[in-house]
Amino acid sequence: xxxxxxxxxxxxxxxxxxxxxxxxxxxxxxxxxxxxxxxxxxxxxxxxxxxxxxxxxxxxxxxxxxxxxxxxxxxxxxxxxxxxxxxxxxxxxxxxxxxxxxxxxxxxxxxxxxxxxxxxxxxxxxxxxxxxxxxxxxxxxxxxxxxxxxxxxxxxx
Amino acid sequence: xxxxxxxxxxxxxxxxxxxxxxxxxxxxxxxxxxxxxxxxxxxxxxxxxxxxxxxxxxxxxxxxxxxxxxxxxxxxxxxxxxxxxxxxxxxxx
Numbered sequence: 001x002x003x004x005x006x007x008x009x010x011x012x013x014x015x016x017x018x019x020x021x022x023x024x025x026x027x028x029x030x031x032x033x034x035x036x037x038x039x040x041x042x043x044x045x046x047x048x049x050x051x052x053x054x055x056x057x058x059x060x061x062x063x064x065x066x067x068x069x070x071x072x073x074x075x076x077x078x079x080x081x082x083x084x085x086x087x088x089x090x091x092x093x094x095x096x097x098x099x100x101x102x103x104x105x106x107x108x109x110x111x112x113x114x115x116x117x118x119x120x121x122x123x124x125x126x127x128x129x130x131x132x133x134x135x136x137x138x139x140x141x142x143x144x145x146x147x148x149x150x151x152x153x154x155x156x157x
Numbered sequence: 158x159x160x161x162x163x164x165x166x167x168x169x170x171x172x173x174x175x176x177x178x179x180x181x182x183x184x185x186x187x188x189x190x191x192x193x194x195x196x197x198x199x200x201x202x203x204x205x206x207x208x209x210x211x212x213x214x215x216x217x218x219x220x221x222x223x224x225x226x227x228x229x230x231x232x233x234x235x236x237x238x239x240x241x242x243x244x245x246x247x248x249x250x
Binding site: 103 | 199201202205206211213214215218
């Protein structure tokens with residue numbers, strides 16, 4: 001994770017559009033300016049960043065599902081539960097499962113695990129819409145390669 | 158067995174917190190009921206799940222934007238329900 005750059009996913013470890021499942025490794029950094037404010041003397045990963053981690057993990061599946069033909073935007077978070085504090089240095093595993101692939105939207109169920117224990121969960125609704133600019137699509141493709149999304153999912157040509 | 162309209166109206170009422178008795182087959186989801194795009198996603202999700210279909214919202218939006226269809230065709234509830242019935246029938250065929 002690079003919290004200051006909103007890069008929550010380090011590595012996609014499983015991505016299977018056929019069954020609608022994605023998993024990713026996400027290691028909380030040992031130090032970050034975020035922890036200076038959240039909280040002084042008691043650094044923990046902000047809950048909103050746990051949700052963002054789930055959203056990004058699910059987003060990789062949705063993007064791969066359509067070979068980056070459209071962008072996905074988080075639109076709704078439902079039934080979010082933040083079950084435990086997450087300290088700097090924690091190795092997290094994020095998992096997201098496709099609940100429904102609608103037309104112009106998708107719904108996923110995500111959960112975040114630390115050492116096999118669930119620390120967060122939420123149902124996430126995304127809008128699926130054309131990339132606003134070609135540059136953003138190029139950046140998303142570069143980010144996908146950085147996190148290890150297989151080449152077979154990267155091209156809609 | 159509830160009609161398509163009754164099922165959809167109940168979903169809209171529950172999802173969007175709109176009094177059920179204000180929802181009629183002539184209601185326009187946006188202009189009359191004030192459903193915004195996010196709430197409409199919730200309604201679409203509920204409809205897709207309940208009827209086992211995938212409403213082609215992107216296609217409908219494109220048709221409206223290209224002037225090939227009016228919003229009434231898809232967003233007045235009797236029109237929406239007719240579309241749902243057609244999708245259910247097509248799936249069963």
